[in-house]
Amino acid sequence: MRRFQKSMLFRKLILLLLALGLLASMLAGCQTESSYEPLTEEKIKEIRTAWETATNPPFGSRDYHYRLDFTSPDHYYGTHGDCIALFYGSRDADAEMLYDILVADSCFHSSLNAPMLYIYRDGEFKLITVAYEDGWLTKEQVASMAEHHKTTNNYCNCRDDKG
Incomplete structure (x- = not known):
């Protein structure tokens, strides 16, 4: 027994x-962690190829991606889990002409009245708002991107914070 x-x-x-x-x-x-390690040349090529074949290419033009420097913190907003964040927006926009875009309780400024932060994953691009709603990103990852956006652009993320 x-x-x-x-x-x-x-x-x-x-x-x-x-x-x-x-x-x-x-x-x-x-993977849920955020990293700002530079993208490999292979990953950049993958993104550019996906851009060329996208049905509705981000940033409005199929060839615009060749003008984006994916190694620059102005455009590359990090790798968050299995997602890569890419920003398109004017750096010289007048502060009075910026719009606040709220995503997951984090605020981003954009020179257009639309979120211009695109998320790339597995050959597909989504606006940050859609990527968050679809569960591609966590609230913490969006907050990490918002902090990067604030630091890179030298202005507060929300108008109420300008003081």
């Missing part, structure tokens, strides 16, 4: 370890 109990306990322990291993391997693909 005692041997049977030990055998059952051992089997339960093995099943628990297998379940934990399976869970760990499933979660390994879910």
Whole structure:
């Protein structure tokens, strides 16, 4: 009888370890951290190729992406999990002409009355608002992008913060 109990306990322990291993391997693909490490040339080429074949290319023009410097903090807003954030907007816009765009309780200024922060993932582009609504981004990742936007653009993220 005692041997049977030990055998059952051992089997339960093995099943628990297998379940934990399976869970760990499933979660390994879910990266949520934000990184501002430079993109590789291979990744930049992938983005440019996806841009060329996009049905509705971001930034309005199929060739505009050649003018964007994906190595510049002005345009590259980091890698967030498996998403890459790319900004398009005027750096010289008059502060009175900027619009506040609210995404996940984070505020971005844009020279256009639309969020000009695009998220790239697996060959697809989405506006940041849509990417957040579709679950591509977490609230924390959006906040990280907003802080980068504030630092890069030398102005507050929300008009109320201007003081």
